[in-house]
Amino acid sequence: MEALNAFKRNEYTGENRCTPCTAVNVGIAIILAGAAGVAAGTGVGIVFFLVALALIYFRGYLVPGTPALTKRYLSASVLELFGKEPVAGRASRSIDADAATEEQLVAIGALTDAEAPALTDSFATAWEAAIEGIRSEDIDESVLRTLFGTDDVSRHAATGAVIDGNQSIRWISEWALIADVAAGRLLAERGSGWETLSPNDRIALLRSLRLFIRVCPACGGTIDVTERTVDPCCERPHTLIEVACSDCETPLADDAVVGIDDDAPGRLRAIRE
Numbered sequence: 001m002e003a004l005n006a007f008k009r010n011e012y013t014g015e016n017r018c019t020p021c022t023a024v025n026v027g028i029a030i031i032l033a034g035a036a037g038v039a040a041g042t043g044v045g046i047v048f049f050l051v052a053l054a055l056i057y058f059r060g061y062l063v064p065g066t067p068a069l070t071k072r073y074l075s076a077s078v079l080e081l082f083g084k085e086p087v088a089g090r091a092s093r094s095i096d097a098d099a100a101t102e103e104q105l106v107a108i109g110a111l112t113d114a115e116a117p118a119l120t121d122s123f124a125t126a127w128e129a130a131i132e133g134i135r136s137e138d139i140d141e142s143v144l145r146t147l148f149g150t151d152d153v154s155r156h157a158a159t160g161a162v163i164d165g166n167q168s169i170r171w172i173s174e175w176a177l178i179a180d181v182a183a184g185r186l187l188a189e190r191g192s193g194w195e196t197l198s199p200n201d202r203i204a205l206l207r208s209l210r211l212f213i214r215v216c217p218a219c220g221g222t223i224d225v226t227e228r229t230v231d232p233c234c235e236r237p238h239t240l241i242e243v244a245c246s247d248c249e250t251p252l253a254d255d256a257v258v259g260i261d262d263d264a265p266g267r268l269r270a271i272r273e
Ligand SMILES: [Zn+2]
Pocket: 216, 217, 218, 219, 220, 221, 245, 246, 247, 248, 249, 250
């Protein structure tokens, strides 16, 4: 068993097994075993197939380099069939989705400009005052109904809700939720079409806005923006952005964008600065 464990590639098996890579390799094994069976007899074909399956089981793949190959050649839609949802969709949909979110926030005076976005001073001041105002408020379902403009909201635990029966939202912390309620009230006050937005669009705007928060709603501390890169199997590398208080460490926002380092989108570089 020791020898088998040494042979086993943990990065491609068990929890880390890549379903599309495994499927592609089993397909290749069937074709090669069939060819071997025709050329050298059925017995050889069967033995070849069993050895190939063992290799796939213990090493995660038969053909070396498969993880990189599926990442490059299998389209996102095929990978989704295997449950490989892109990282960007998993974390949040705001910043990478389209420029429109930031442009809307610029249009309503919350961000300075879409190319190098930052909170405008007037919005930042009003947002902090609004957060202060609701600090002790009970954020119940009626507050969330107003925030998302729909009657169908059910609260789940302190930081989750289901909207319109099918869309679930999870906030990264209770303070992130409070920041969103405060920002939603400000955006509603300022008009600019907030009332006409769907719950989805409101969520996207609030998530995007929260990436730029300047002051911790929990303790008034300064904000740290950290980044780390992830290179998941079968997907392009991503940069994860995490926005948290530098004093009390309350997490406030996060996002994932496709691309790392110089390949990262311009808007990500703007947040870094
Ligand atoms: Zn704090």
